[in-house]
Amino acid sequence: MSTEVAEEKVVKKSEALLSKRRKKLVADPLNEDNPITIQVLGICSALAVTVKMEPTIIMALGVTFTIVFSNLLISLIRNFIPNRIRIIVQLAVVALFVTLVSEFLKAYNYPMYKVLGAFVGLIITNCIVMGRLEAFAMGNKPYDSILDGFGSGLGYAWIILAVSFFREFLGSGSILNFKVFQALGIPYVNNGLMVDSIGAFMILAIIIWVQRTKTGYVEQ
Amino acid sequence: MDLVNLGIKSIFIDNMIFAYFLGMCSYLAVSKKVSTAIGLGAAVVFVLTIIVPANWMVQQYILKESALTWLSPQFEGMNLEFLQFIMFIAIIAAMVQLVEMIVEKVSPALYGTLGIFLPLIAVNCAILGGSLFMQEREYQSLAQATSFGLGSGVGWFLAIVGIAAIREKIRYSNVPGPLRGLGITFIITGLMGIAFMSFLGIKL
Numbered sequence: 001m002s003t004e005v006a007e008e009k010v011v012k013k014s015e016a017l018l019s020k021r022r023k024k025l026v027a028d029p030l031n032e033d034n035p036i037t038i039q040v041l042g043i044c045s046a047l048a049v050t051v052k053m054e055p056t057i058i059m060a061l062g063v064t065f066t067i068v069f070s071n072l073l074i075s076l077i078r079n080f081i082p083n084r085i086r087i088i089v090q091l092a093v094v095a096l097f098v099t100l101v102s103e104f105l106k107a108y109n110y111p112m113y114k115v116l117g118a119f120v121g122l123i124i125t126n127c128i129v130m131g132r133l134e135a136f137a138m139g140n141k142p143y144d145s146i147l148d149g150f151g152s153g154l155g156y157a158w159i160i161l162a163v164s165f166f167r168e169f170l171g172s173g174s175i176l177n178f179k180v181f182q183a184l185g186i187p188y189v190n191n192g193l194m195v196d197s198i199g200a201f202m203i204l205a206i207i208i209w210v211q212r213t214k215t216g217y218v219e220q
Numbered sequence: 221m222d223l224v225n226l227g228i229k230s231i232f233i234d235n236m237i238f239a240y241f242l243g244m245c246s247y248l249a250v251s252k253k254v255s256t257a258i259g260l261g262a263a264v265v266f267v268l269t270i271i272v273p274a275n276w277m278v279q280q281y282i283l284k285e286s287a288l289t290w291l292s293p294q295f296e297g298m299n300l301e302f303l304q305f306i307m308f309i310a311i312i313a314a315m316v317q318l319v320e321m322i323v324e325k326v327s328p329a330l331y332g333t334l335g336i337f338l339p340l341i342a343v344n345c346a347i348l349g350g351s352l353f354m355q356e357r358e359y360q361s362l363a364q365a366t367s368f369g370l371g372s373g374v375g376w377f378l379a380i381v382g383i384a385a386i387r388e389k390i391r392y393s394n395v396p397g398p399l400r401g402l403g404i405t406f407i408i409t410g411l412m413g414i415a416f417m418s419f420l421g422i423k424l
Contacts, residue, residue: 044243099303125343201413
């Protein structure tokens, strides 16, 4: 696996806390290098939890938390991990943080824990987390890794929030469980296709289409 | 008969890809050619059929509340379920390694085809997802867990081989630039999902 090292300039003084290069670490995954639409990672959970916005927000928070902290931990111990067993070490670290998220959710928001069900556990195999650990945290300093994890988390979050917004709006006629069409008095027949998995595929495809038209990215 | 029904249900109705989106990453990444898709699909079937029952036993005899009483009665009421994720992922990683070594020893030909895909499988959501669903749906026996694992694997296999075949053909079509690759694959998957929805009507 190739490890991308953020361009190592000869830094004479200590670098500013939010230098240009570091801002890029956070900003890049939002659009140009988005984990979902460009790198094609973390699709499983992105689609499964996006029927309603509320679980989606929880999921986005959970994933961001997991990426940031496992990036930090792996980055701290990166020089002590034998190369051959690094995948297992990474999995164990991620599993640790996912267990924290899951226990936290079980204690403070049990209904949401039931709704998300197995998908909290599936953050472990979320390719974004593993991908960032493998591609970034294994070769970079802790602070940079935190920023990188935060950027990837946000890039993931805004895509799944957009998907869930359309799915809930068109599929259940509501936003964050607030019945918009009913409140406005507009008769609207819920579109069952959006609640189903098919709606998720279609909406994500449309988001990708729009985004790639803007950035001009073409595959192959 | 129940077991057969459960298997068929998990192939068509509760399809891993079309109903639960599990294993999408490798589904999208490795579906450019039918031959590689078949290799990965076979590996997933193989591993799911072994790992779901293995994790069922872990769940039943180690993690569940009062599960350790077979060891000594003083473990009555002990609940280790918070260790579930770490245990499951450890079992999966270990099993995948083990399967890789056994296959290499027993059948070098099969290893040649599956070889590169086996390590990938440890981080395939479909495997962990299968284990977590198995726990969530509370299957009562080892046979049920095996049937569920096999069925889910076959369902995943069908999905990836199907999409790979379509993608091989669509390479010659004039797809709008920004939609090429990922975008059109999603749309096709959605359409395939609609086809699979027709199985919902079957009552088993």
